[in-house]
Amino acid sequence: MQIKDIGEFGLIERFARKIKNSRSVIVGSGDDCAVLTFNRQYYQLFTCDMLIEGVDFLSSANPYLVGRKAIAVSLSDIAACAGKPMHAVISLGVPKKSTLKYCDRLFKGMNDIAKQYGVNIVGGDISHSEKTVIDVSMLGLVEKKYLVLRSGAKKGDIIFVSGCLGGSILDKHLKFTPRLKEARFLVENFKIHSMIDISDGLLADLGHILKASGTGGLIFAPRVPISKVASGLNDALASGEDFELLFTVSPVEANRFFSDKRAKNFQAIGEIIEKKQGLKLINQSGKEIKISGKGYQHF
Amino acid sequence: MQIKDIGEFGLIERFARKIKNSRSVIVGSGDDCAVLTFNRQYYQLFTCDMLIEGVDFLSSANPYLVGRKAIAVSLSDIAACAGKPMHAVISLGVPKKSTLKYCDRLFKGMNDIAKQYGVNIVGGDISHSEKTVIDVSMLGLVEKKYLVLRSGAKKGDIIFVSGCLGGSILDKHLKFTPRLKEARFLVENFKIHSMIDISDGLLADLGHILKASGTGGLIFAPRVPISKVASGLNDALASGEDFELLFTVSPVEANRFFSDKRAKNFQAIGEIIEKKQGLKLINQSGKEIKISGKGYQHF
Numbered sequence: 001m002q003i004k005d006i007g008e009f010g011l012i013e014r015f016a017r018k019i020k021n022s023r024s025v026i027v028g029s030g031d032d033c034a035v036l037t038f039n040r041q042y043y044q045l046f047t048c049d050m051l052i053e054g055v056d057f058l059s060s061a062n063p064y065l066v067g068r069k070a071i072a073v074s075l076s077d078i079a080a081c082a083g084k085p086m087h088a089v090i091s092l093g094v095p096k097k098s099t100l101k102y103c104d105r106l107f108k109g110m111n112d113i114a115k116q117y118g119v120n121i122v123g124g125d126i127s128h129s130e131k132t133v134i135d136v137s138m139l140g141l142v143e144k145k146y147l148v149l150r151s152g153a154k155k156g157d158i159i160f161v162s163g164c165l166g167g168s169i170l171d172k173h174l175k176f177t178p179r180l181k182e183a184r185f186l187v188e189n190f191k192i193h194s195m196i197d198i199s200d201g202l203l204a205d206l207g208h209i210l211k212a213s214g215t216g217g218l219i220f221a222p223r224v225p226i227s228k229v230a231s232g233l234n235d236a237l238a239s240g241e242d243f244e245l246l247f248t249v250s251p252v253e254a255n256r257f258f259s260d261k262r263a264k265n266f267q268a269i270g271e272i273i274e275k276k277q278g279l280k281l282i283n284q285s286g287k288e289i290k291i292s293g294k295g296y297q298h299f
Numbered sequence: 300m301q302i303k304d305i306g307e308f309g310l311i312e313r314f315a316r317k318i319k320n321s322r323s324v325i326v327g328s329g330d331d332c333a334v335l336t337f338n339r340q341y342y343q344l345f346t347c348d349m350l351i352e353g354v355d356f357l358s359s360a361n362p363y364l365v366g367r368k369a370i371a372v373s374l375s376d377i378a379a380c381a382g383k384p385m386h387a388v389i390s391l392g393v394p395k396k397s398t399l400k401y402c403d404r405l406f407k408g409m410n411d412i413a414k415q416y417g418v419n420i421v422g423g424d425i426s427h428s429e430k431t432v433i434d435v436s437m438l439g440l441v442e443k444k445y446l447v448l449r450s451g452a453k454k455g456d457i458i459f460v461s462g463c464l465g466g467s468i469l470d471k472h473l474k475f476t477p478r479l480k481e482a483r484f485l486v487e488n489f490k491i492h493s494m495i496d497i498s499d500g501l502l503a504d505l506g507h508i509l510k511a512s513g514t515g516g517l518i519f520a521p522r523v524p525i526s527k528v529a530s531g532l533n534d535a536l537a538s539g540e541d542f543e544l545l546f547t548v549s550p551v552e553a554n555r556f557f558s559d560k561r562a563k564n565f566q567a568i569g570e571i572i573e574k575k576q577g578l579k580l581i582n583q584s585g586k587e588i589k590i591s592g593k594g595y596q597h598f
Contacts, residue, residue, distance in 0.1 A: 122333035137436030
């Protein structure tokens, strides 16, 4: 049996089932960040993301932007839990023949965005490897009252998304803005039931919320905000690395969104429904559209 | 200019110079772990280590032991700071064609040693890659009074090492015992001035202590405990991945070591001297021996 027979998420679940954690772990594997005890007011968030040359970026990509992305994807995970980023360690593997200039650009990309978001780079590990590989682990803090997980969606919730989706592969995946400010605005002004960042694609990541929450979901296709550079609806629904926020709120909170000017960049795109109804996509006339894409899977 | 022109440690220093951290960082890049504020009693330790197929293990290596090593190297970093390991996240890149059995063995190796040392595996990231790559980031805690760094060595200190050195490449690098218990014994019973784990080789790692402490060091060659499987003194001095503890204590504390039966596994091998004298190796008759090896460097 090979990994592709159970897929990336099947493998993660297979591992997760074998893990037994102590009570100091509030949430282990299965959300955007692990949630750990810290003090009375805060939980600590802990996340890691690995970027590999040829998978997450091309060898021809601008190394400054590659370094930037390596930090930004972890910032996006912290944002998905509504946290504030604090510290990062970086493991870097680079080919022996790499120039100092290449490494300097990689590091400047990391260091600049770390500074921008107040993240301390506190350590790392440097190794030689055939292809460039960067793994960033990040710590953050979130007030207990503000923590948002994937698992909190409730039947009747309205599904929202920040920004526009699709076509990220062209450019945005190297230049996106991690939605830290937006996530903090959300939790400080609204009661958010569930949240995730869109890294695998809208449908795949909504699927993660639905699975964690034990619900179904309905997407109203005409409401999905499609990026100008996307090739169409399918691209917006299924392609990964938009790094926008996908979240759900009660209908009452949704009404507050519609009347709040500061919330105009969040688009209502659907509704949480019963689990047995699964994930549905409907068109302008209320007819169900067959879902073709499943989002990015590594295997 | 290529990386080999400045070397692995040159590159780390080059990056470290450009980092500015906030006051919540007690020690950033440059020790075995980053040291972060946590609460009144404890500091938090944060470390990462990346293992790459073909560099840190052969593709023919037992995947269970590879997984074990991936966790053990971070445990050894926590030990070097006299801490207690707490939580880990794992980034794993494996070839698409990998069997499920291979992944299961890798994970079991990680999970078993994590359980053994009370470490919670709280999250991770799985990706496909050409060669297997595993990056583990680990958090630990250390009582403020027990924290030991590389930088605390003082002139006149006696240099000690745990266990035997050399020949690790044959077997030990995949099966070593991280010296957590020994490190805790040391700080709970003695005043330890400086400590590091031997990952790059005795001379290289002593070099890290000397540089961080602004001192020189003298090694008395006949006292270096050479492993039965080592090829000789040079091997014990220069080959990496022994993962033993190297530490320094005052002469008064050293006398307490010599009279304490529980400390019989720690061997005095030298003395901290003035910085201007550098790193010296002397033989039975007190003559200086030329130092040939420099330890493992990635570039």
